[in-house]
């Protein structure tokens with residue numbers, strides 16, 4: 001959109017509103033009868049408190065009276081301990097069923113905040129104001145909320161939609177490049193699973209002029225929104241959004257328990273997409289040249305994550321916990337050519353090991 005007019009995208013019973021200046025609509029909404037007298041709470045982490053909260057309050061002045069709940073930065077905060085602390089603080093501050101939680105941050109804040117809002121007193125209203133690329137194009141939309149548990153990603157959670165999602169790409173101006181790239185990985189996924197033209201366009205994206213990203217942010221939100229609206233509770237088609245995640249989540253979970261340096265969600269998904277493209281090729285669904293095209297593009301943006309061959313079996317153990325599995329088999333979402341995903345494909349451990357070796361040894 002290289003700063004297109006504000007977009008209103010209808011979702012499952014709520015709206016996603018996108019655009020620079022869209023927060024003016026949030027200010028209007030909060031001054032309506034539906035929110036009159038409601039106690040307002042804003043959930044932030046240390047970075048969004050510093051980089052995003054002042055801008056939010058200056059654009060939505062009613063929020064200057066809101067209670068700010070600040071948590072530590074990073075994936076570790078997506079935990080039952082932090083959830084418990086937030087439930088307690090809400091209770092101490094007399095939050096009632098009419099109260100409202102505003103999640104201002106990346107995917108950690110929107111996943112955790114949506115979970116806390118959905119469970120506190122059996123559910124209070126909440127808004128998402130995503131401030132990372134990853135949360136703007138993926139995490140804030142679709143209603144999957146939750147926390148990690150026993151070292152497993154998103155093991156506990158709900159489907160719980162916000163009242164409205166307000167996406168202002170201006171927030172991205174302070175986001176470090178590694179987090180921009182992490183979000184870009186989910187955009188690549190959107191192209192690979194259902195839009196070949198978009199995949200081709202993404203090859204031209206520049207991170208030096210952030211405004212040039214706006215058009216792609218809109219495309220990604222439309223893709224994600226269309227998929228989740230067609231299958232909100234992931235009984236079938238929605239599983240295509242999990243392409244790259246069977247292996248990606250196992251790598252992230254492994255990074256929690258090992259000395260490996262922290263692996264960001266999008267980085268792990270980028271690795272997962274290379275491996276799962278290899279598996280798609282091995283199963284006769286993806287041509288060799290397409291596999292090479294995907295792999296070369298991903299390696300041109302992301303450095304290789306090193307995982308010792310000796311722990312490949314541990315990754316398989318972690319994959320045995322994936323939510324898509326059935327009948328004791330690892331079930332993956334794969335691609336049948338670029339732009340076309342398929343679901344529920346049973347994949348044997350030896351093929352997964354081969355894909356991890358392909359990733360570890362790939363050279364252009």
Ligand SMILES: NC(=O)c1ccc[n+]([C@@H]2O[C@H](COP(=O)([O-])OP(=O)(O)OC[C@H]3O[C@@H](n4cnc5c(N)ncnc54)[C@H](O)[C@@H]3O)[C@@H](O)[C@H]2O)c1
Nearest residue numbers: 047051074106107108131132134138139144171174175265
């Ligand atoms: N629910 C879903 O559908 C869904 C989809 C994709 C990912 N996720 C989840 O999202 C999480 C990852 O989200 P993320 O990548 O946004 O991580 P994050 O929330 O940890 O944010 C990344 C970093 O950016 C900082 N930050 C946020 N906004 C900023 C800004 N505007 N300027 C400067 N710094 C800023 C944060 O403090 C953090 O350090 C993972 O837990 C993943 O599982 C959920």
Ligand SMILES: O=C(O)C(=O)C[C@@H](O)[C@H](O)[C@H](O)COP(=O)(O)O
Nearest residue numbers: 138142144153154238241242245323
């Ligand atoms: O919205 C979805 O559906 C997704 O799968 C989007 C993913 O990018 C996201 O990482 C999601 O949180 C994964 O969910 P999970 O069910 O595999 O835990």
Ligand SMILES: [Zn+2]
Nearest residue numbers: 186245265269
């Ligand atoms: Zn993801």
